[in-house]
Amino acid sequence: MKDTLSIGPRRRFWGWGNTADELSVAEQQSVNSTLARLGASAAGVSSPQESDVSLRPSRGAPPATLQAILSGSHYDRLTHSYGKSFADLLRMWQRAVPNPPDWVAFPQDEQGVVDVLDWASRSNVAVIPFGGGTSVCGGVEPAVGDSYTATVSLDLQLLNRVLEIDPISRSARIQAGAFGPDLEAQLKSHGLTMRHYPQSFQFSTLGGWIATRAGGHYATLATHIDDMVQSTRTVTPAGILQTRRLPASGAGPAPDRLIIGSEGTCGVITEAWMRLQTRPRFRASASVTFTDMQRAVACVRMLAQSGLYPTNCRLLDADEVANFHIGDGRSPTLMLGFESADHTVRESMRRALELVAECGGIYDVAAVEASMANDSGIGAGVGARSGAAGEWRDTFIRMPYLRDPMLGRGAILDTFETAVTWDKFDAFYAGVKEGIHRAIKRATGNPGMVSCRFTHVYPDGAAPYFTFAALGSAKADLDQSLAAWCEIKRAANDLVISLGGTSTHHHAVGRDHRSGYEVESAPLFLSALAAAKSALDPHGVMNPGVLIDPLGRKIGLSGVLVR
Numbered sequence: 390m391k392d393t394l395s396i397g398p399r400r401r402f403w404g405w406g407n408t409a410d411e412l413s414v415a416e417q418q419s420v421n422s423t424l425a426r427l428g429a430s431a432a433g434v435s436s437p438q439e440s441d442v443s444l445r446p447s448r449g450a451p452p453a454t455l456q457a458i459l460s461g462s463h464y465d466r467l468t469h470s471y472g473k474s475f476a477d478l479l480r481m482w483q484r485a486v487p488n489p490p491d492w493v494a495f496p497q498d499e500q501g502v503v504d505v506l507d508w509a510s511r512s513n514v515a516v517i518p519f520g521g522g523t524s525v526c527g528g529v530e531p532a533v534g535d536s537y538t539a540t541v542s543l544d545l546q547l548l549n550r551v552l553e554i555d556p557i558s559r560s561a562r563i564q565a566g567a568f569g570p571d572l573e574a575q576l577k578s579h580g581l582t583m584r585h586y587p588q589s590f591q592f593s594t595l596g597g598w599i600a601t602r603a604g605g606h607y608a609t610l611a612t613h614i615d616d617m618v619q620s621t622r623t624v625t626p627a628g629i630l631q632t633r634r635l636p637a638s639g640a641g642p643a644p645d646r647l648i649i650g651s652e653g654t655c656g657v658i659t660e661a662w663m664r665l666q667t668r669p670r671f672r673a674s675a676s677v678t679f680t681d682m683q684r685a686v687a688c689v690r691m692l693a694q695s696g697l698y699p700t701n702c703r704l705l706d707a708d709e710v711a712n713f714h715i716g717d718g719r720s721p722t723l724m725l726g727f728e729s730a731d732h733t734v735r736e737s738m739r740r741a742l743e744l745v746a747e748c749g750g751i752y753d754v755a756a757v758e759a760s761m762a763n764d765s766g767i768g769a770g771v772g773a774r775s776g777a778a779g780e781w782r783d784t785f786i787r788m789p790y791l792r793d794p795m796l797g798r799g800a801i802l803d804t805f806e807t808a809v810t811w812d813k814f815d816a817f818y819a820g821v822k823e824g825i826h827r828a829i830k831r832a833t834g835n836p837g838m839v840s841c842r843f844t845h846v847y848p849d850g851a852a853p854y855f856t857f858a859a860l861g862s863a864k865a866d867l868d869q870s871l872a873a874w875c876e877i878k879r880a881a882n883d884l885v886i887s888l889g890g891t892s893t894h895h896h897a898v899g900r901d902h903r904s905g906y907e908v909e910s911a912p913l914f915l916s917a918l919a920a921a922k923s924a925l926d927p928h929g930v931m932n933p934g935v936l937i938d939p940l941g942r943k944i945g946l947s948g949v950l951v952r
């Protein structure tokens with residue numbers, strides 16, 4: 390008998406990807422060399438098997454009418470117990486799952502979602518909407534305290550179709566459970582694309598992107614999912630909230646703005662009309678090195694304020710370049726790129742490179758020319774992904790796979806991201822790097838590695854993304870690694886806020902960033918948000934503990950970051 394109602398390949402519950410995914414020999418060597426640099430011991434904890442993890446018996450008594458769409462199987466409950474943050478995966482390696490969902494629902498249509506929410510509201514069951522489960526901020530962990538009779542993780546994966554396309558307005562009605570590759574494959578036959586590529590693209594869903602205000606791969610203009618949403622349809626415990634399809638509207642506060650970023654706390658997004666684009670044909674790219682970070686940042690600011698809007702404007706600092714073996718391995722490097730479906734981007738690149746030269750940036754003219762070879766739009770940009778940009782892209786996609794085996798050897802590897810205005814940037818960058826090195830030293834006794842890159846740039850500021858690595862425990866004691874991670878993560882949460890940034894630019898609030906979100910949000914706004922939630926979710930059953938306190942339940946930070 391099947392042990393899951395899930396479709397598609399079997400997922401790795403303790404790491405990234407599918408169970409069949411393997412590291413290449415070169416990747417294994419890269420893992421070994423990072424572990425050696427961190428000073429990890431040869432011995433470690435072996436990766437967990439499903440049978441290693443015992444789960445408490447399911448609670449609650451779902452009605453017989455839901456039987457066909459509810460699973461209480463070990464595999465389904467295990468794969469819906471955590472997201473994919475460092476702490477989530479480490480707890481899987483510890484074989485520690487104290488809060489599995491009691492049930493996992495796989496509705497086949499919108500009525501199924503309505504039925505689950507009806508049962509939950511009537512029976513005081515907490516509902517955790519689940520897309521791909523790639524949350525990195527404690528957004529899908531059913532850690533809701535003990536005032537609920539049961540928890541149900543509501544998985545949208547069967548709602549995965551592009552339902553309608555409007556080629557005239559270039560938009561599509563898409564079900565929320567569609568994963569990135571599935572969604573793009575359905576649009577491709579129409580020559581269209583949504584052009585939203587988060588690093589987690591393969592394993593995350595449209596509904597998850599909207600619920601978390603995800604950020605795509607492109608550096609400027611429409612890159613946050615917010616910009617691509619035309620209208621949303623959400624099943625809430627109080628009824629269905631359908632917003633109107635419009636290119637824009639000045640009619641009061643926008644209802645979609647309440648849903649985008651609601652992180653499953655107000656209801657379940659079942660579908661959305663999304664803005665699409667024609668697939669790009671013209672491309673140009675350049676890899677630019679700088680002698681120091683300050684000049685590089687000044688250059689990026691000029692580019693961001695130039696009105697050129699490069700699609701790629703990813704600055705890697707010297708530590709990032711060294712740690713990930715990009716380009717010359719030592720100089721701050723800017724990956725610059727342009728693309729268009731309509732016109733050649735040669736002129737934009739030419740002007741951008743003038744600005745680069747003014748700031749002392751160095752680039753290979755022949756490589757830039759090669760990236761624009763056949764700039765007729767047909768086969769254009771064959772070289773666009775070669776050189777440092779190509780190396781970076783490949784490393785970027787494979788990075789999450791490389792992290793997993795390091796966990797069992799006592800290593801801590803994690804990232805955090807934020808956004809800050811240009812006027813504060815230099816002090817912010819220096820302060821965060823220094824503060825994280827200090828926190829790592831405090832927590833582990835060594836300074837570890839901290840590096841930074843920009844994921845997005847704006848005319849008024851940048852979104853820096855920090856990666857840190859350290860040895861949490863030389864003896865691969867995972868309790869010790871987790872405690873050290875908690876200390877570093879708390880420091881990161883405090884630093885980004887105190888130095889003028891936001892608790893998150895695109896990774897969402899979840900549970901792990903709530904402390905910062907509560908500091909950066911006006912109390913009056915938080916009570917208005919709680920009141921809106923109360924109207925949509927009168928019994929407080931939707932994703933309790935995520936984003937804001939549910940009504941009167943006083944569920945604080947749960948998971949591992951409890952203060």
Ligand SMILES: Cc1cc2nc3c(=O)[nH]c(=O)nc-3n(C[C@H](O)[C@H](O)[C@H](O)COP(=O)(O)OP(=O)(O)OC[C@H]3O[C@@H](n4cnc5c(N)ncnc54)[C@H](O)[C@@H]3O)c2cc1C
Binds near residue numbers: 519604653
């Ligand atoms: C390796 C890695 C790389 C990542 N790269 C990026 C990146 O480049 N950009 C980025 O923005 N994020 C990134 N993330 C974070 C994560 O992928 C995003 O937050 C993503 O949007 C989550 O989508 P999901 O479908 O996996 O949602 P889930 O993780 O399942 O859920 C996330 C939150 O949304 C809620 N939710 C999910 N679906 C619905 C729905 N239909 N209705 C209502 N609420 C819902 C959940 O309850 C939860 O609170 C990355 C994560 C990992 C592990």
